Amino acid sequence: MENMNSKRILIGNGCLVTRDKDNPYIENGAVLIEDGYIKEVGQDSVLKNKYKDIEYIDAAGKVIMPGYINAHNHIYSAFARGLNIFGNHPTDFLEILEGTWWKIDRHLDLNQTYCSAIGTYMECIRNGVTTVVDHHASYKEIKGSLFKIADAAAIIGIRTCLAYEISDRDGQDKMKEAVSETCDFIEFTEKNPNPMLKAMIGMHASFTLSDETIAYCKEHNYYGKGYHIHVAEGEYDNLDCLEKYGCSVVERLNKKGLLGPKTIAGHCIHISEKDMDILKETNTTVIHNPESNMANAVGCPDVLKMIDKEILVGLGTDGYTNDMLESVKVANILQKHNSRNPDRGFLEAAQMLFQNNASIVSEMFGEQIGILKAGAVADIIVVDYNPFTPMNEANVDGHIIFGMSGALTDTTIVNGRVLMKNRKLVINNTEELLENCRDASAELWRDLYER
Structure with missing residues (x-):
């Protein structure tokens, strides 16, 4: 399947939580995305110097990590x-x-x-x-x-x-x-x-x-x-x-x-x-x-x-x-x-x-999902979280579970496509879609109430 967003994107200047046991945490890290996959992970300064003329998402004061996964929903x-x-x-x-x-x-x-x-x-x-x-x-x-x-x-x-x-x-x-x-x-x-x-x-x-x-x-x-x-x-x-x-x-x-x-x-x-x-x-x-x-x-x-x-x-x-x-x-x-x-x-x-x-x-x-490493799918989020206590490799889960919430998500990228940036959905006709949802739900409710 052709990737709808094949351009390169570099996300950097944030705390990088990779879930890769060989390279779990980078204080000032960056992730290079190409054709829906992660191409490279490393220090922000190194990757910025290496890849200069591509889109750069500045995650200063934020945390870069894999997107969340819901394993059972209705x-x-x-x-x-x-x-x-x-x-x-x-x-x-x-x-x-x-x-x-x-x-x-x-x-x-x-x-x-x-x-x-x-x-x-x-x-x-x-x-x-x-x-x-x-x-x-x-x-x-x-x-x-x-x-x-x-x-x-x-x-x-x-x-x-x-x-x-x-x-x-x-x-x-x-x-x-x-x-x-x-x-x-x-x-x-x-x-x-x-x-x-x-x-x-x-x-x-x-x-x-x-x-x-x-x-x-x-x-x-x-x-x-x-x-x-x-x-x-x-x-x-x-x-x-x-x-x-x-x-x-x-x-x-x-x-x-x-x-x-x-x-x-x-x-x-x-x-x-x-x-x-x-x-x-x-x-x-x-x-x-x-x-x-x-x-x-x-x-x-x-x-x-x-x-x-x-x-x-x-x-x-x-x-x-x-x-x-x-x-x-x-x-x-x-x-x-x-x-x-x-x-x-x-x-x-x-x-x-x-x-x-x-x-x-x-x-x-059949893909590497939920990890930031070369070859994994580019399902990445940036969380607006700048803690007032020390955060490091050893305690990052404590910060996520006790300090973060889904509403702090600033940027969401799936398969290399930016779907939300600066808390705004990058999806066509967002308001029209929401209005259609409200109309459809109201119709369902009327049907339920009438019966």
Whole structure:
């Protein structure tokens, strides 16, 4: 794919946080971008002298680092912001699904899906999020929905991996239509290789997937894609599995051949140590979504034990926010609170966001992502953060987690393209896009209220 921004750009004169263990921190560093990739990393003075007649972004008093990665998101939930569904007073997670999320996805048309993606991706760029792994559902209009989200991603310029949430909850015809959309989209991404766009097979959760549906999904996995599925997010998922199949959700998914190194298991809250061992043995990736888990009152996963067992645990938002620094802050304190151990949580939260998320999407996209080194993709942010305490290689994560927020992102670059500079989006028709989002969300709300 031809890069839309093939010119050279040098970003320098800032503190450089590379996430490269061989060269992790440069006090006054610079990064050279060329054709969507990082060409060189080094001292600002050296690179400025070496590359004189190219665009220079001065990051004085700021921090230059890799863009953030959201490993589990739901674009379809975007228009819930500010929405109050009358008479909806859930008392448990299943009532939340039935009264809010499934109600929304049953009313989303293609334009509303597209606008949900536009709004989400724009806000991601504003918050320094450069890669999003999304798990979508819009059961009113399934066909073409993943393509609409991909169109939105291309317009905004973000890197994304998409999956459709296959489920039995709206009947077999809708389930098969969701599988068809999944197959069409995967085939499109395979026949039109694009370093900015990937696909997975999305599945809702064990309790809305019959054995027959799981078999149907596997039969249609023509390209050997990984599965993106919610696992034991609420207690009901496991109780349903025990009653119907006599085993835990993790055991059932393993027996069905859904687990493995390409699969993402979202949440994994109500799982046993035996389940964890299965996840480890199968090299299945787990994604922690702390704010969503707290908001839904579903409990807290034992992320610390999973990480101790060397399970690859990444960090997502589950659609709750588009600010990954908000998510990592909560991950830190939630694990401390849950374990009642003030000495745990911080290192693990940082590992999930900065190290594990990078590993997950690098494998997914076949590129080096989440690192500033020669050969890596040029997904870079500049953060307006000039600390009043010393910052260095040893304590930089403490500054990021306790001192920064997504709103401090000054510049966002994805695939070598400047998408935001000086806090202003460099995207055509920004106001028109936002107005379209407001109109589409208002239309959805009217439809929900009328019913």
